[in-house]
Amino acid sequence: MKKPPLETGPLPLRPLDRSFFARTPRRVARELLGKILVREDKTRLAARIVEVEAYLGIDDPAAHAAAGNTARNSVLFGPPGFAYVYFIYGNHYCLNVSCMPEGYGEGVLFRALEPVYATEAMAQARGVDLPTPATIAQLRMISSGPGRMSEALGITRLRDNGKDLTTSESALWLADDGFRPEKIVATSRIGITKAVERPLRFVIAGNAFVSGKRSL
DNA sequence: GAGGAGATCGTCT
DNA sequence: GACGATCTCCTCT
Numbered sequence: 001m002k003k004p005p006l007e008t009g010p011l012p013l014r015p016l017d018r019s020f021f022a023r024t025p026r027r028v029a030r031e032l033l034g035k036i037l038v039r040e041d042k043t044r045l046a047a048r049i050v051e052v053e054a055y056l057g058i059d060d061p062a063a064h065a066a067a068g069n070t071a072r073n074s075v076l077f078g079p080p081g082f083a084y085v086y087f088i089y090g091n092h093y094c095l096n097v098s099c100m101p102e103g104y105g106e107g108v109l110f111r112a113l114e115p116v117y118a119t120e121a122m123a124q125a126r127g128v129d130l131p132t133p134a135t136i137a138q139l140r141m142i143s144s145g146p147g148r149m150s151e152a153l154g155i156t157r158l159r160d161n162g163k164d165l166t167t168s169e170s171a172l173w174l175a176d177d178g179f180r181p182e183k184i185v186a187t188s189r190i191g192i193t194k195a196v197e198r199p200l201r202f203v204i205a206g207n208a209f210v211s212g213k214r215s216l
Numbered sequence: 217g218a219g220g221a222g223a224t225c226g227t228c229t
Numbered sequence: 230g231a232c233g234a235t236c237t238c239c240t241c242t
Contacts, residue, residue: 053234062234072227090224092235109234147235157226191234 009177013038013046016174018166021080025054025099029108029202032097033184036175037113038168039153045122047113047143047153048179050207053189054200055096057106061194065105075162077105083172085150085161092147095155097165097174111190111201113143113152114209122152136208145211181205 013036021028029052039045055063057076064086069077075084076098084096084107096107115122119142123130126148128141143149150156155172165174183205188196190211203210 055234064234067228070228086234087226088233089235090226090233091237094234096234111234145235189234193233 009036009179011176011178013168013175013177015166015168016081016176018079018081021097021099021166022101023099025056025106025108026200028097028099029054029200030184032108032110032174033202033204034179034181036116036177036179037110037153038173038175039155040168040171040173041121041154043118043121045153046117046175047115047122047149049110049112050114051110051112051201051203051210053109053111053202055107055109056200057100057104060106062189062192062196063105063107065107069105073105076107078102078162081164081166083160083163083165085155085157087157088147093150093156094146095150095160109146110149111146112203112209112211113149114207115139115142115152125154126152140209144209181207 032049032052035049036046037049057065064073065076075082078098079102080098082098085093087093095110098107100106122142126142143152160172163172164170181204185203185205186199187201188199189201
């Protein structure tokens with residue numbers, strides 16, 4: 001319908017190091033926009049991060065960590081740069097990365113991705129039939145939304161909870177390819193009932209793959 | 217195009 | 230036993 005869906009960064013993929021995540025989730029969230037989430041499967045799948053939310057630990061009523069350190073969310077309270085995957089609404093998995101030094105329970109939720117490599121394989125994992133050429137509306141069905149992107153990359157709690165996202169040895173990792181978003185917009189978080197007003201959702205302005213009815 | 221409700225199950229009370 | 234950091238389908242306009 002409008003702008004080209006796939007943009008590729010100028011550099012080869014380089015893993016983000018642990019110190020990147022040892023900061024506040026607000027900063028990590030902003031800087032994760034434009035980075036690449038890589039799944040090493042039969043083939044390599046990769047998609048650009050276009051929408052995230054920051055969750056501020058035990059003092060954030062909307063955060064899972066507000067309940068304290070439990071068996072479910074313990075990865076959040078561990079060292080930074082690890083995957084916290086949880087199951088929600090009986091249907092969906094959602095992916096977070098732990099932030100801050102050990103003990104804080106803070107993290108960033110991944111909400112939407114723009115397919116970059118192996119788009120066809122991701123569509124297949126979602127049960128989406130992609131015609132050629134596919135429209136933006138069809139491509140959006142692959143990974144615009146936390147549950148959708150997890151299904152597209154085959155992310156489950158059993159398989160991925162606790163994975164180190166800072167090394168390309170991992171089957172799931174985060175990379176920088178040199179791409180930098182032009183403009184970032186902060187809005188209130190989605191799907192929560194507490195602390196609704198705080199502007200902790202961050203999106204790449206104008207990106208068609210941001211979740212919701214319209215991109216900003 | 218908008219709005220509402222069902223699906224479905226792990227986790228915590 | 231209730232509910233949730235969601236998605237899809239269905240109905241109504």
